[in-house]
Amino acid sequence: MKNAFFLFAFLLAATCSYAQRGDRYNTTKLSLGPALGFATSNPLSDLPGNKGWGIGAGGIIQAEHFFQENFSGVAQAGIICFAGRSSGATTKNKAYTTIPLRVGANGYIGNFHLGAQVGVGINSRNSESVTAFAYSPQIGYNFSRNNVPLDFSVSYDGYAGNGGFSDFLLRLSLIF
Numbered sequence: 822m823k824n825a826f827f828l829f830a831f832l833l834a835a836t837c838s839y840a841q842r843g844d845r846y847n848t849t850k851l852s853l854g855p856a857l858g859f860a861t862s863n864p865l866s867d868l869p870g871n872k873g874w875g876i877g878a879g880g881i882i883q884a885e886h887f888f889q890e891n892f893s894g895v896a897q898a899g900i901i902c903f904a905g906r907s908s909g910a911t912t913k914n915k916a917y918t919t920i921p922l923r924v925g926a927n928g929y930i931g932n933f934h935l936g937a938q939v940g941v942g943i944n945s946r947n948s949e950s951v952t953a954f955a956y957s958p959q960i961g962y963n964f965s966r967n968n969v970p971l972d973f974s975v976s977y978d979g980y981a982g983n984g985g986f987s988d989f990l991l992r993l994s995l996i997f
Contacts, residue, residue: 845887845929852883852972854994858901860917861977862987874917877903881921881992891929897938898922901990918945919986921955921978932963934974942980953980963996970996 858877881899888894903917925938942955961974972994979987 845893846890847887849884849886851997852885852994853997854881854972854992855879856881856899856901856990856992858903858978858988858990860903860986860988862985874903874905877901877917877919877988881994883994885927893927893929893934894924895927895936895938896924897940901988903988915947917986919943919978919980920945921957923955923957925957927961934961934963935959936961942978942986944980944986951982953982953985955980957990961992972996 856877856879858879860874860877879899879901881897883895883897885893885895898921900918900920903919905915905917920943921940922943923938923940925936927934927936936959938955938957938959940955942953944951944953955978957976957978959974959976961972963970963972965971972992974992974994976990976992977987978990979985
């Protein structure tokens with residue numbers, strides 16, 4: 822309990838001291854970059870010999886507007902393509918493509934952010950397309966490399982409903 826109180830006090834002090842900077846309030850930033858996904862579910866697991874999907878690659882664009890110094894709203898769109906894994910010559914999984922369209926919010930403590938997004942995912946496999954409810958809790962860090970502003974985030978992307986699918990996604994974005 823004592824440690825939790827000190828952690829809370831430290832986080833509150835860090836947030837309050839960072840909030841005095843005033844360099845993000847009422848600004849809108851755009852970020853664009855590659856994404857690498859790792860499939861964590863297999864909607865076709867009932868098919869004999871089906872091994873699901875492996876690693877996915879794609880890109881994401883995000884708009885972020887800061888309503889307060891440490892709170893922002895986000896809108897995100899992208900495309901991620903996952904390679905199918907086969908179990909032999911007779912069973913071949915086709916690629917699985919998802920197009921996430923989501924909105925949400927981020928809360929900042931210094932350069933770290935924690936957020937969540939909801940929306941829809943247009944998921945396509947074997948030339949069939951379904952729309953599913955999409956959700957994505959995430960954690961990230963804004964930093965600068967050679968005076969270039971970057972954001973690295975990790976998210977769990979879930980698509981519920983018909984064509985349910987989930988993955989862990991790593992994203993590195995250039996911030997404009």
